[in-house]
Amino acid sequence: MNGVKISGYGRKVKCEKMKTHELKILPEYYEEVALYRKTFEIRRNDRDYQVGDKLILKEYYKGKYTGREVTRYVSYIYHGDGTYGLPEGFCVMSIKSSQPNVVLDNVTVNQYGKNCTSITNAGTLNLNL
Numbered sequence: 001m002n003g004v005k006i007s008g009y010g011r012k013v014k015c016e017k018m019k020t021h022e023l024k025i026l027p028e029y030y031e032e033v034a035l036y037r038k039t040f041e042i043r044r045n046d047r048d049y050q051v052g053d054k055l056i057l058k059e060y061y062k063g064k065y066t067g068r069e070v071t072r073y074v075s076y077i078y079h080g081d082g083t084y085g086l087p088e089g090f091c092v093m094s095i096k097s098s099q100p101n102v103v104l105d106n107v108t109v110n111q112y113g114k115n116c117t118s119i120t121n122a123g124t125l126n127l128n129l
Contacts (some may be wrong), residue, residue, distance in 0.1 A: 006063075007018070014129055017046075018050070018052045018054060019047070019049075019050070019053045019054070019055070020052070020054040020055075020056065021047055021053060021055050021056070022056045022058060023041075023043070023055055023056065023057055023058065024060035024065075025057040025058065026057060026060065026061070026062060026087075027059055027061050028061075030059040030070065031055065033057060033070055033072065033095070034068075034070050036097070038044065039094060039095055039096065040092055040093060040095060041055065041057075041092070041095055042086075042091070042092050042093075043089065043090065043093065043094045044089060044090055045079065045080075045087075045090060045091040045092060049061050049074060049075065049077060049091055050077070050090070051074050051075060051076060051077060052073065052074060053073070053074045054071060054072075054073055055071070055072045055073070055074065055095060056069055056070075056071050057069060057070050057072060059072075060119055071097075072095035072096060072097060073095065073096055073097070073098065074093045074094070074095060075094045075095065075096050076093070076094035076095075077091050077093050078091060078092040078093075079091050081094075085123070088104060101111055
């Protein structure tokens with residue numbers, strides 16, 4: 001099932017399908033992510049990562065995939081701009097095991113498997129279910 005990214009405030013809301021990214025991850029980092037101890041990824045932002053994107057982290061060792069993988073979702077992104085030691089073009093992504101929710105005017109919508117069609121000026125979210 002595909003999800004939907006919802007962005008924007010006020011009169012118009014932009015709805016897009018979330019991207020799925022398959023990424024290599026070294027064994028020592030894979031273990032920490034799989035055990036829920038590592039809840040972030042630092043990556044070159046060459047894929048235009050966005051909140052809500054699905055990351056399939058595939059363990060990679062000595063030039064080969066091991067067959068182990070874990071799925072996480074991006075819940076927050078800090079884009080590097082040269083401050084705080086993170087160069088421009090890199091990002092730190094907070095990741096979690098469940099897909100993030102979207103909160104609009106005190107209404108929470110779980111994005112998974114729904115299509116957004118519009119949002120009214122009053123803040124009503126219209127979905128195709």
